[in-house]
Amino acid sequence: GESVGLHLPTLSVQEGDNSIINCAYSNSASDYFIWYKQESGKGPQFIIDIRSNMDKRQGQRVTVLLNKTVKHLSLQIAATQPGDSAVYFCAENSNAGNMLTFGGGTRLMVKP
Amino acid sequence: DAGVTQSPTHLIKTRGQHVTLRCSPISGHKSVSWYQQVLGQGPQFIFQYYEKEERGRGNFPDRFSARQFPNYSSELNVNALLLGDSALYLCASSLSTGEGETQYFGPGTRLLVL
Numbered sequence: 001g002e003s004v005g006l007h008l009p010t011l012s013v014q015e016g017d018n019s020i021i022n023c024a025y026s027n028s029a030s031d032y033f034i035w036y037k038q039e040s041g042k043g044p045q046f047i048i049d050i051r052s053n054m055d056k057r058q059g060q061r062v063t064v065l066l067n068k069t070v071k072h073l074s075l076q077i078a079a080t081q082p083g084d085s086a087v088y089f090c091a092e093n094s095n096a097g098n099m100l101t102f103g104g105g106t107r108l109m110v111k112p
Numbered sequence: 113d114a115g116v117t118q119s120p121t122h123l124i125k126t127r128g129q130h131v132t133l134r135c136s137p138i139s140g141h142k143s144v145s146w147y148q149q150v151l152g153q154g155p156q157f158i159f160q161y162y163e164k165e166e167r168g169r170g171n172f173p174d175r176f177s178a179r180q181f182p183n184y185s186s187e188l189n190v191n192a193l194l195l196g197d198s199a200l201y202l203c204a205s206s207l208s209t210g211e212g213e214t215q216y217f218g219p220g221t222r223l224l225v226l
Contacts, residue, residue, distance in 0.1 A: 043217035102154030
């Protein structure tokens, strides 16, 4: 079946640098995407979402970009901090209601 | 405000036993979804409930069942446990089941099957 996946399993960045986490999706009919952050021992925490009628959305220090042409999603984190260290998942909202399909996750490691 | 709560936090069972996991949604949320997260992977959808009715089911065997109560809390039951059922079980709540409704996750119940 169609699924959401990630290019890089681990990303290591220096504190203060910007981070970019990428995600590829295969269901061209998907129209809602979400980024979650999961710290060790905790459940996924909502970061930001974007609908398919947009190509960019900004939050506090985070920006999500959507390229529907190549079915690619990215999460940009500005001025990465040690507290940003976690596993980041992109998720796709299934057409059949509100069920989420998650990718495999990218581990972000922030070096001091 | 309290977020999604789940109980117990940890659980150890042996093969063949059954388990019941509990979830209380955020106040005002009427939809609850369950996900299984195996170590090192992303969560996989199991069930979604809204107003006590099942609205969706993932690719899981009939050993998995769930229900939602009038107060919108939910239980996930797993019978005849297998070693492969060891995982973090996550509950997420949302206002409804409309596409685009943000789902908020609880801390999960970590199940270990020996």
